[in-house]
Amino acid sequence: MRDLPEALATHLVQTSTTTCHAWRLTRTDGLVLGFTEHDHELEFDGTVFSAATGFRASEVESGLGLEADAADVAGAFSASAISADDLALGRYDGARVETFLVNWQNPDDHALLSTRQLGEVRTAGQAFTVELRSLAAGLDQPHGRLYGKRCDADLGDARCTKDISIAPFTMTGAIVDIVDELTLIVSGLESLAAGWFGNGRIRFSDGLLEGVSADISNHTIIADGARLALWQPLARLPESGDQLAVSAGCDKAFETCSGKFGNGLNFQGFPYLPGSDFAYGYADADTVHDGRPIVP
Template identity: 40%
Template sequence: MKTLPPGLQESLASGATTLCRCWKLVRADEVLLGFTDHDEDLVFDGVTYRAASGFTASSIDQSLGLNVDGLEVQGALVDDALNEDDLAAGLFDNARITVLLVDWRKPDNRIILFAGSIGEVSRGEVQFSAEIRGLAHALNQPRGRLFQRSCDADLGDTRCGIDISGGAYHGTGTVTQVSDSRSFRASGLEAFASDWFSRGRLIWETGANAGSVMEVKVHDLVSGEAVIELWEPMAKGIATGDAFAVTAGCDKTWRTCRERFGNGDNFRGFPFMPGNDWVTSYPNKGEGNDGNKLSG
């Protein structure tokens, strides 16, 4: 049970309440934003809570135990506070959010109603809707390693051990022709074979998407020029002349780790784990019954 500050308790007991809700949001890039459903901006604790955002929220679903509490908020896509480009760029993904009940006459009279993070976000032409998840949501995330055939390390991390900053695993290019918001041709990658950058990371260095990161779906080499398709469309348009850096990709299989990267000793999967075909197999007569290992 929450304990109300004396001033807020008196306001509620008076019968003529002057309450509003405020939302303090910290994006992935640590930019702090404030919103309120009051009809005027409020300022406290050094944060301006803007009324022009059109923020509204559903009731808060809270329960005892470790169930994930939540609510849904909606708002307008307006100027520098909330806009389509920032949402599409993922700046609000997993953003930290705090919901407060505030007496707008005396903002010091307030209480935290809810704290959590932003989950699934859907966007329309002029508004957005976001799912807000409680702090217990973090307890639902997988922890530890999975027993699986594929590698669970990321290419270039400490568990993998490959230095992808070297020239063999890192390239830079410039867009020469744009097909759509996720497909284009580029120069500067002629020395790399087809598929080398598939599943790799592409970082835009110039242009409207500068600083944005996207995973490469397909990398091909056609007539001496790289053809790249990204997994998702970029938030802003790709233009001829945009420069980018890209790192090699890995499909996390034992064969790729051993043959392409020569890194079999650091493979973080279980490539010889028996599958369903082994479970359903049965004894038979013929060749291959010499007691040797089944693969490798």
């Protein structure tokens, strides 16, 4: 049972009420935005909640257990609030959304109804609908380590420990040509052999895609520069001349970790883990069992 502030609880038992919903959205980069379905701007809890944004909420059914309930919030794109480009480029991915019930005649009378994360985003013209997933939805995701022959760390993270911020592991370049949403021609990478940036990552430094990252599937050398093929299409296309940083790729194999990066001691996989053929094996009279290692 939710405990409401005394003033708000007293207001809600009246025959007529003056309540509305408000949402506080906190992006992963720290930007905080406030919205309300009321027709006037509201301010409480240190946040200004903008009106006239076209925001409205759907019904939501919540259970007492750990079911991952969800709700929808619909709104209109606005240059001063949420733009279509920002949503498409993933700048709101993983954002936290707090939903409030507030007495618009006295905004200090408010209650936090739920805290959720942004889920699926659906767009239609100048409008969008955002799914709000409960925090219990995180219980559906795998957690902990997976034991396998390949490394399960991200290149350059605290577990990998390899510093890839310097050349030749990270190089800067510029867009020469955009073949399509999956293929870019980049200058500044010609000194490195083809394949060096395969399975790597690009991060745009300026332009419309500033701060956006994309994973590289293949790296080849052509007359105009380096040709980078991406795993997934870009939601928006960059422009020629846009600057970007390109990080070397790792296929998570022990040979790559030790040979390409000289980081074999910090390899976070199990290269000599016996495979399924060994697990299904059994002792028999024809096999020599002399205690030698089962792996080289």
